[in-house]
Amino acid sequence: MKRQENFKNQVRSIYKVLVVSLIMVFLIGILGIIYMVSPSSFSFKSDRPDTKMITVTEEEDDWDKVENGVHLRTGLKEADGLMAVVNNCTNCHSAQLVIQNRMSRERWVETIRWMQETQNLWDLGNNEEVILDYLVTNYPLLKKGRRENLTDIEWYTLNE
Ligand code: HEC
Incomplete structure (x- = not known):
């Protein structure tokens, strides 16, 4: 009887560990998805300028x-x-x-x-x-041909 109790308790605790780890995997997955969708929601540095923010303003x-x-x-x-x-x-x-x-x-x-x-x-x-x-x-209509004639060309002779 005692052994059976023990066994039950063990199964119960294993079950608890499993449920807790499943919940954690689930939470980490959700965090991962949020991170992929908007990585910026994970930066908590908005109150002090960091390099990332500086590059953004430069780009702007x-x-x-x-x-x-x-x-x-x-x-x-x-x-x-x-x-x-x-x-x-x-x-x-x-x-x-x-x-x-x-x-x-x-x-x-x-x-x-x-x-x-x-x-x-x-x-x-x-x-x-x-x-x-x-x-x-x-960008007015071009009345001339495709391009103006070339001027100031330095012609060179081909040496055989
Ligand atoms: C809502 C989307 C959209 C906007 C905004 C837009 N166009 Fe277009 N335009 C197109 C599409 C789609 C084509 C076809 C592109 C192709 O053939 O690859 C096109 C084609 C053109 C062409 C080529 C036409 C031809 O005969 O081949 C010109 C020129 C052009 N657009 C000028 C403009 C100008 C100027 C504006 C701003 C007033 C403008 N477009 C805004 C979608 C747009």
Whole structure:
């Protein structure tokens, strides 16, 4: 009888250990998932600047940096309406698609309507005029050929 009691107690304690470890594995799993989804919720250093926070602010400063008249992040020219174009025209595709396409104002309006009808482009409101002005001013139709003729070339002779 005593031995059976002992055995029961042992089984019970093993069972308890198992349940506790299962709960722990479960909790660690949940913490792991939370960490994967947002690692920042595990940093408790928000009250003092650490290196991570400094790099984030630097990135934010660089985010809309303009150098030599070019918006670095997108390659668009700096001019009136730049940010309207950056904010409305670089979300779905690269700004290169905008830069490469030189169109008249009418073609730009058509392109915007086409994107609005088929690609979920939102209503641009007052920004539409600003964007159109920016595009036709800074990326006008090229009347010349693909490129201007080369000048100032230093020709060299091929030696056999
Ligand atoms: C909601 C998403 C979205 C936004 C915002 C957007 N476009 Fe587009 N646009 C597209 C899609 C999708 C295509 C087709 C891309 C492709 O063919 O690879 C496209 C294509 C283009 C093209 C190429 C058209 C052609 O004939 O090949 C140009 C130029 C263009 N967009 C300019 C703009 C301009 C300017 C803006 C800002 C007013 C803008 N896009 C904003 C989705 C968008």
